[in-house]
Amino acid sequence: MGAIGDFFTFIATPLYYAISGVLILWHKLFTALGLDPAGGASWALSIVGLTLVIRAALIPLFVKQIKSSRNMQLIQPKVKELQKKYGHDRERLAQETMKLYKDTGTNPFASCLPILLQMPIFFTLFHLLNEAAKDYTARGFLTSTLARQFGDSKLFGSIPLADSFWGSGVWREGGGDLSVMLLALFLVLAMTATTFFTQRQLMSKNMPADALSGPYAQQQKLLLYVLPVAFGLGGVAFPIGVLLYWTTSNLWTMGQQFYVIRNNPAPGTPAFAAKADRDKAKAAKHGTVVEEVEAPVEEPRRPAVRQQPKKTTKQQRKSGGSKPGGGTQGGKK
Structure with a gap:
């Protein structure tokens, strides 16, 4: 485990510096605003600030995720055609689907990238x-003094940010700290609920009807139910400070997704119809007319009319037929 531990330490070192650096900057800001540098409020708000910085940095990735997710929705009819055509040949189906x-320009795994x-x-x-x-370990830009403040910080004067529902002592003799249990439970439920409603918002408002079946829909349904349960079960072991980070991140995701779905919905979805209704109402309020753009209806093509040969008499056919212009063969009139 020594070599493996050293490897993970090497990978984590840049993250320790980046996270501790942002955390300390927010902590200095809130301290300058009058909050107690050793208090739980200043460190809790610093964790929220850290979350906002990280999520703002991930906005380009979120935009890519939205585009890829929309493409996945729009190509579902083509995916179904491929399934009908190559359903008997799994290898060919996989090749054509990847093509x-x-x-x-669709990445089926883009929805998982932010997580x-x-x-x-x-x-x-x-x-x-x-x-x-535990031992006031200094990591990154977090000095021993700051680590002590961070590790000992308490919300509302009695709830340590480093404590968790599982580690609050509830399973030890005499019970645990009820305030820690209640806050941790509240944050676990909030984390689980925001994960669920974010995914449900995507499926109910920004997915066309024909995309609600097939492999992509099954993947979305799996994420809808599995992720909240996984986070809920794991959340009881996470410190309150970490739960605060994840719940804030989920709230950001939900709000960001709501904004995108409301203002730039995918065609053929309930959100697209709702936006069209809002645009009409807004136009009517300002006395303007919104033209509805409809897909052009192609007229059925008529078969080309075949030109019929000119009728000739039996005598004309014998003598070689008539020439254009009314003259007969040989130039006789």
Whole structure:
């Protein structure tokens, strides 16, 4: 485990510096505004500030995720056609599906990227807070003095940021700290609920009807129910400071997604119809007319009329037929 531990320490070192640096900057700001530097409020708000900085930095990735997710929705009819055509040949189906993804610039795993990229930050913050609380370990820009303040900080004067529902002592003899349990439970439920409603918002408002079936829909349904349960079960072991980070991040995601769905919905979705209704109402209020753009209806093509040969008499056919212009063969009139 020594070599593995050294490897992960090497990977985590830049994250320790980045996270502790942002955390300390926010902490200095709130201290300058009059909050107690050793108090839980200043450190809790610093964690919220850290979350906002990280999520703002991930906005380009979120935009890419939205585009890829929209493409996944719009190509579902083509995916179904491929399934009908190559359903008997799994290898060919996989090849054609990947070709379709490549041609349309779609990444089926883009919806997981923000979560995957946040996981190292999540666990780094976990270790930063946990080690600061246990032995005041200095990490990154977090000095021993700041680590002591961070590890000992308490919300509302009695709830340590480094404590968790599981570690509050509830399973020890005599019970645990009820205030820690209640706050931790509240944040776990908030984290679970925001994860669920964010995914549900996407499926109910920004997915066309024909995209609600098939592999992509199954993937979305899996995320809808599995992720909240996973975070809920794991959340009881996370410190309150880490739960605060994840709940704030989920609230950001939900608000960001709501804004995108409301203002730039995918065609053929309930959100798209709702935006069209709002645009009509807004136009009517200002006395303007919104033209509805409809897909052009192609007229059925008529078969080309075949030109019939000119009728000739039996005598004309015998003598070689008539020439254009009314003259007969041989120039006789």
